Amino acid sequence: MPATIALIAHDRKKDDIVNFAKQHALVLGRYKLIATSTTGQRIQNATRLPVEQMLSGPMGGDAQIAAEVATGKVVAVIFLVDALYAQPHEPDIQALLRICNVHNVPLATNLATAEAIVASLEKTQVAHLIFNPVSGQGNAEQDLSLIQQLLYPQMHLHVHLTTKDTDPVQLVKDAIAAKADIIIASGGDGTVSAVAGALIGTGIPLGIIPRGTANAFSVALGISGAIAPIRSACQVILGGYTRVVDAARCNGMPMILLAGIGYEAETVEKASRELKDQWGALAYLMAGWQQLDTQELFETEIDIEGEVHQLQAGAITIANTAPITSILAQGGGQVISDDGLLDVTIAAAETKLQAITGMLRMLGAALIKTGIEHQNLVHLCAKRMKVTTNPPQKVVLDGEIIGTTPIDIECIPGGLTVLVPKP
Numbered sequence: 001m002p003a004t005i006a007l008i009a010h011d012r013k014k015d016d017i018v019n020f021a022k023q024h025a026l027v028l029g030r031y032k033l034i035a036t037s038t039t040g041q042r043i044q045n046a047t048r049l050p051v052e053q054m055l056s057g058p059m060g061g062d063a064q065i066a067a068e069v070a071t072g073k074v075v076a077v078i079f080l081v082d083a084l085y086a087q088p089h090e091p092d093i094q095a096l097l098r099i100c101n102v103h104n105v106p107l108a109t110n111l112a113t114a115e116a117i118v119a120s121l122e123k124t125q126v127a128h129l130i131f132n133p134v135s136g137q138g139n140a141e142q143d144l145s146l147i148q149q150l151l152y153p154q155m156h157l158h159v160h161l162t163t164k165d166t167d168p169v170q171l172v173k174d175a176i177a178a179k180a181d182i183i184i185a186s187g188g189d190g191t192v193s194a195v196a197g198a199l200i201g202t203g204i205p206l207g208i209i210p211r212g213t214a215n216a217f218s219v220a221l222g223i224s225g226a227i228a229p230i231r232s233a234c235q236v237i238l239g240g241y242t243r244v245v246d247a248a249r250c251n252g253m254p255m256i257l258l259a260g261i262g263y264e265a266e267t268v269e270k271a272s273r274e275l276k277d278q279w280g281a282l283a284y285l286m287a288g289w290q291q292l293d294t295q296e297l298f299e300t301e302i303d304i305e306g307e308v309h310q311l312q313a314g315a316i317t318i319a320n321t322a323p324i325t326s327i328l329a330q331g332g333g334q335v336i337s338d339d340g341l342l343d344v345t346i347a348a349a350e351t352k353l354q355a356i357t358g359m360l361r362m363l364g365a366a367l368i369k370t371g372i373e374h375q376n377l378v379h380l381c382a383k384r385m386k387v388t389t390n391p392p393q394k395v396v397l398d399g400e401i402i403g404t405t406p407i408d409i410e411c412i413p414g415g416l417t418v419l420v421p422k423p
Helices: 011-023 037-047 061-070 093-102 111-122 140-151 168-177 189-199 216-220 229-239 263-270 273-279 282-292 352-368
Strands: 004-009 032-035 051-053 074-080 125-131 155-161 182-187 206-210 242-250 253-255 258-262 298-304 307-313 315-319 342-347 377-382 384-390 394-397 400-404 407-419
Touching: 004 011, 004 037, 004 061, 011 037, 011 074, 011 111, 032 037, 032 061, 037 051, 061 074, 061 093, 074 093, 074 111, 125 140, 125 168, 140 155, 140 182, 140 229, 155 168, 168 182, 168 189, 182 189, 189 206, 189 216, 189 253, 189 407, 206 216, 206 229, 229 407, 258 263, 258 384, 258 407, 263 315, 263 394, 263 400, 298 342, 298 377, 307 342, 315 384, 342 384
Parallel strands: 004 032, 004 074, 032 051, 125 155, 125 182, 182 206, 206 407
Antiparallel strands: 242 253, 242 407, 258 315, 258 394, 298 307, 298 384, 315 342, 342 377, 384 407, 394 400
């Protein structure tokens, strides 16, 4: 839960704490650091680590740190005490010692105990949680509190809340710079996709705590439990088992799930936030049923490594990973997340009845994990492709409308490491 280390030193011990910080900069750099004014400034100058500076000790900086301990934000306090020659104006250890004892926070008063604390911290994983408070229909404050309770004390957690003005990608970059052991995304597929996209190629494990409407990526990887999804997802993260899966890029943007052209994009656009808040996942079914009445076929050209296919389509789905509930991705019977290929399903139904029949066939194929043969369905696999349509069609990428065709998509084999249930 806490992810802050507090640093204090009496005047004659300031050199010692600065040298200590320089020696253990790698460990300290994984945490938020707070310190009394002079001590913090000297540590920051010597190590280049960011240190939030409180008031000086004589002015009450130790009391400010005690307040941080009392509110559960501090994982450890290092207070190097001058036991022989402390001056009357210097901070008193007794008040801080009492607060640390009450809240069970380790407190080091000399270099030997400080070394013991750092040795313990070195073995503890540090996770950064990117938390979207507007995802899902639950109480975000209660959800966050539960996540913190479940993950602590096995790991120390930095919490970052997304806002309209906060770019999740930048939050991930900051976490990577802070040497995070794990980065966790909690929200809907949009939040998960943004966080995962920034982790492609880094090798840093991605933890997922699904709180969205569909939670397609977590469902596809078996992370999302039907009962107590937050608890089951946290158990998966604490289990520490990882799986390397493919990722992709669509027009330069990261893709972990799928891109939908035509029908699926129109359906997603029709499923407004208000509709999802009212009906949950049923919002997509309602919007999809409405779209069946208006969807028209369009001319399509698919260029797969120089081999060009021309055909008519009403819906095109290009999937990297997809759960069974992503019916339009199931032309091959299953989407394999680590085969180094993209699955392309092209549907060309001319009537509502044909469309429904095709979807039922794809659902059946997904249930028995086998491909289908149908005059209105085409399935292809490729590592890279370019799709052009006439007229241009809307494109949805991992649940978000990104514009219109043409699109260029390339698979990134083994691009993402994800914490998943142990088989």
